[in-house]
Amino acid sequence: MFIVRHRKFFYALSVLLVILAVLALSVWGLKPGIDFKGGSLVEVEYPLGAWPAIETIKANLDSLNLGAYSVRETGQSGLLVRTGELSPEMHEAVLIELSDKGIRAEEKRFNSIGPVLGREALQKSWISVIMVLIAIVLFITFAFRKVSEPVSSWKYALIAIVALIHDVVIPSGVFAFLGFVAGFETDTLFVTALLVILGFSVHDTIVVFDRVRENLRHDKENKQKKSFENIVGESINQTFVRSVNTSLTTLIAIFVLYLIGPEATRHFALTLIIGIVAGTYSSIFIGSPLLVTVYKWQERQKK
Amino acid sequence: MWKKRVSALLLLALAFGVAYFAYDKNGKTDEVSRLETSRFPYKLGLDLSGGTHLVFQADTASLAAGEIADSMSALAEVVERRVNLFGVSEPLVQVEEGGTVGNTEHRLIVELPGVTDVRQAVEMIGKTPTLDFRLVRAGAENMTEEERALATVDDVFLPTGLTGRYLKHATLQFDPTTYAPVVGIEFNDEGGALFAKITKENVGKALGIFLDGSPISTPVIRQEITSKEAVISGDFKLEEAKTLVRNLNYGALPVPISLVSTQTVGATLGEGALYASINAGFIAFIAVALFLIFWYRVPGIVATVALVIYIALNLALFKLIPVTLTSAGIAGFILSLGMAVDANILIFERMKEELRRGLALPEAVKEGFHRAWLSIRDSNSSSIITAVILYYFASTPVVRGFALVFGLGVIVSMFTAITASRTLLMAIGGKGESQTTRFFFGSGAGSGMNPGINSAAAKK
Numbered sequence: 001m002f003i004v005r006h007r008k009f010f011y012a013l014s015v016l017l018v019i020l021a022v023l024a025l026s027v028w029g030l031k032p033g034i035d036f037k038g039g040s041l042v043e044v045e046y047p048l049g050a051w052p053a054i055e056t057i058k059a060n061l062d063s064l065n066l067g068a069y070s071v072r073e074t075g076q077s078g079l080l081v082r083t084g085e086l087s088p089e090m091h092e093a094v095l096i097e098l099s100d101k102g103i104r105a106e107e108k109r110f111n112s113i114g115p116v117l118g119r120e121a122l123q124k125s126w127i128s129v130i131m132v133l134i135a136i137v138l139f140i141t142f143a144f145r146k147v148s149e150p151v152s153s154w155k156y157a158l159i160a161i162v163a164l165i166h167d168v169v170i171p172s173g174v175f176a177f178l179g180f181v182a183g184f185e186t187d188t189l190f191v192t193a194l195l196v197i198l199g200f201s202v203h204d205t206i207v208v209f210d211r212v213r214e215n216l217r218h219d220k221e222n223k224q225k226k227s228f229e230n231i232v233g234e235s236i237n238q239t240f241v242r243s244v245n246t247s248l249t250t251l252i253a254i255f256v257l258y259l260i261g262p263e264a265t266r267h268f269a270l271t272l273i274i275g276i277v278a279g280t281y282s283s284i285f286i287g288s289p290l291l292v293t294v295y296k297w298q299e300r301q302k303k
Numbered sequence: 304m305w306k307k308r309v310s311a312l313l314l315l316a317l318a319f320g321v322a323y324f325a326y327d328k329n330g331k332t333d334e335v336s337r338l339e340t341s342r343f344p345y346k347l348g349l350d351l352s353g354g355t356h357l358v359f360q361a362d363t364a365s366l367a368a369g370e371i372a373d374s375m376s377a378l379a380e381v382v383e384r385r386v387n388l389f390g391v392s393e394p395l396v397q398v399e400e401g402g403t404v405g406n407t408e409h410r411l412i413v414e415l416p417g418v419t420d421v422r423q424a425v426e427m428i429g430k431t432p433t434l435d436f437r438l439v440r441a442g443a444e445n446m447t448e449e450e451r452a453l454a455t456v457d458d459v460f461l462p463t464g465l466t467g468r469y470l471k472h473a474t475l476q477f478d479p480t481t482y483a484p485v486v487g488i489e490f491n492d493e494g495g496a497l498f499a500k501i502t503k504e505n506v507g508k509a510l511g512i513f514l515d516g517s518p519i520s521t522p523v524i525r526q527e528i529t530s531k532e533a534v535i536s537g538d539f540k541l542e543e544a545k546t547l548v549r550n551l552n553y554g555a556l557p558v559p560i561s562l563v564s565t566q567t568v569g570a571t572l573g574e575g576a577l578y579a580s581i582n583a584g585f586i587a588f589i590a591v592a593l594f595l596i597f598w599y600r601v602p603g604i605v606a607t608v609a610l611v612i613y614i615a616l617n618l619a620l621f622k623l624i625p626v627t628l629t630s631a632g633i634a635g636f637i638l639s640l641g642m643a644v645d646a647n648i649l650i651f652e653r654m655k656e657e658l659r660r661g662l663a664l665p666e667a668v669k670e671g672f673h674r675a676w677l678s679i680r681d682s683n684s685s686s687i688i689t690a691v692i693l694y695y696f697a698s699t700p701v702v703r704g705f706a707l708v709f710g711l712g713v714i715v716s717m718f719t720a721i722t723a724s725r726t727l728l729m730a731i732g733g734k735g736e737s738q739t740t741r742f743f744f745g746s747g748a749g750s751g752m753n754p755g756i757n758s759a760a761a762k763k
Contacts (some may be wrong), residue, residue: 025395035698066393068754086561088421088422088425088565089422089566092422097429106569108569108571109568110421110565111566111597112564113447113563113564116360116563117358117563117564119402120401120402124697125698128696128697131692132688132692135692139684139685139688143681153606187697188699188701189702189705191698195689195693196686198473199684199685199686199689199690203683203686205681206682206685207649207682210677210681210682211678214674226620239652242648242649242652244597246642246644246645246649247596248594249591249641249642249645250644251641252590252591253591253637253638254587254637256587256590256637257582257587257638260579260586261637262580262583262630262743263579264576264630264674265631265634268634271430271636285536298734
């Protein structure tokens with residue numbers, strides 16, 4: 001009951017976080033990686049202790065007329081070079097420049113994506129985001145088609161969507177911030193993580209709503225006439241431990257992935273961690289209390 | 304009761320069998336020997352095994368819509384043969400349709416495990432011996448040596464439209480009089496007709512045979528040739544002639560292609576990523592299991608056993624389907640591992656509630672199961688929907704790899720929840736009605752404070 005009673009406090013916290021995230025997104029924006037805008041990425045590693053100065057490498061690379069490029073240190077003795085799309089010949093030339101002065105740079109990976117493929121990836125990402133949103137709204141409406149009292153089923157869906165937006169905007173905001181501070185780029189895995197968060201958060205919200213559904217039916221059968229507020233509060237209490245525990249086991253697994261998993265999925269894991277925390281919060285502190293708020297609005301309008 | 308126990312034992316035996324299948328005997332030490340020896344090996348993506356992934360864009364502008372599919376599969380065949388010639392083990396060549404909405408692009412995906420020299424790889428795929436036949440322009444025969452040196456190829460020769468596209472077959476032959484190696488070519492029907500027409504209309508003129516844009520020989524046409532056959536007699540050495548025959552046969556790409564994406568992962572990085580992934584999976588499992596056992600006690604152990612069965616089933620499926628495992632895929636598996644526990648948690652929480660309401664343990668298990676099932680079904684559906692959409696609208700192969708493993712994981716988790724968890728819980732939760740049993744089936748840090756036990760005790 002505590003949660004339903006103090007819902008305004010929890011709303012305020014979420015609103016504040018969402019505003020901060022939206023600000024971060026509008027001021028800094030998300031930095032698209034080569035997945036989306038095309039370009040090349042070369043990662044090389046030097047023998048330990050033989051790390052050349054970035055200035056030397058930059059001077060070497062300048063002779064190639066690469067256009068805009070960036071060089072960043074990575075790992076213990078590696079360099080990450082981002083450029084426009086490189087032809088196989090230019091790629092070889094870049095490698096030669098990176099290995100200058102007898103220090104052999106071992107290439108660890110090379111990615112090159114044409115701008116056309118990038119645009120296509122961006123478009124496909126949008127399509128999948130939109131499809132997932134539509135599918136989830138339809139699914140919730142369907143799952144709750146039998147519950148129309150006292151809040152109609154499409155409102156359940158709408159509230160779930162509000163919670164979803166919350167869960168996706170917050171990690172996006174964090175990534176906009178990290179993009180500004182630490183040069184984090186967004187790639188197709190980032191979008192994938194957001195979609196997984198959508199699925200996870202809905203999953204969580206559904207479990208609570210499901211409880212509300214069951215308790216409503218129970219109340220009706222036993223003619224207890226509990227207030228809607230009470231029923232929602234009870235449902236949250238009953239599912240609280242489960243919500244937290246499920247999120248915890250998932251978080252434990254993802255956190256391990258973040259800490260010791262491969263570099264390739266580190267940002268992916270980070271996005272998931274932020275999103276799952278936001279998702280658990282929203283399904284407990286936002287989703288179900290919003291049901292009560294919507295219900296109260298309805299009541300007020302009836303009067 | 305005995306029936307339940309026997310089925311639980313059977314389940315465990317079955318799970319053991321699956322786990323044995325999933326277990327790789329020599330997987331720890333030697334990647335290569337493992338890949339070659341096991342009949343159902345794990346398939347590793349290039350990001351874990353090292354290698355190059357290339358995407359070529361095919362230029363289909365000159366082809367009629369109906370011809371595209373055939374030409375693309377012919378292209379894939381040619382590229383595959385060419386890749387095989389260079390001794391790449393287990394290459395993958397496949398045609399893919401892509402492009403933005405309303406604009407279909409045709410692409411060729413080439414995966415070369417173990418190859419990290421991109422330039423060499425692209426050369427061996429893209430280097431096409433283009434063969435074509437050109438007529439010497441009227442008047443060009445009379446050019447002086449100096450004029451000829453200044454003139455471009457186009458000044459002298461006129462393309463006939465007869466190219467390597469119409470080639471059916473090339474063979475190594477020997478000139479019957481000089482025994483010099485020559486290359487015999489046979490055109491297909493269309494090419495043969497064209498060849499007949501050209502030779503018929505241009506008797507007495509010189510026909511240049513061009514390879515890669517430069518003339519090899521310019522025989523003079525003596526009469527109409529209807530046999531669809533021609534002989535290229537350049538001043539070949541035996542090896543050259545052999546190479547040319549091979550390139551002509553395996554060579555001519557039916558569709559021009561250009562490289563649009565390259566991804567290369569060095570073997571060391573791949574291996575590092577593989578071990579990091581395996582370690583992460585293993586430690587994630589241990590951490591989740593510890594949490595479950597600490598929080599849920601006996602049911603926690605059951606959940607852990609169920610989780611082991613879940614992992615074994617998944618790994619077995621990875622082998623059988625087979626699923627190409629990438630870093631993103633393994634991340635999806637680790638994620639699904641954390642989520643798979645959810646079904647068990649739902650069941651246990653429900654069970655505890657029923658216990659609190661004063662139900663006996665067997666009924667509590669049954670009720671808890673029954674009531675949790677709807678939630679399990681509904682909540683997993685959303686993840687399955689996400690996985691399916693991600694799979695079909697995957698923007699990159701990375702995303703597709705993730706979606707497949709993730710979706711599979713969610714489905715398998717539902718399956719293990721209704722089979723393994725239920726069977727095991729029923730088998731051990733059968734008769735106990737003592738405080739101790741209730742304690743072990745309870746949960747939470749401080750058991751004395753557990754209201755379930757207090758109220759149950761009060762009821763007695």
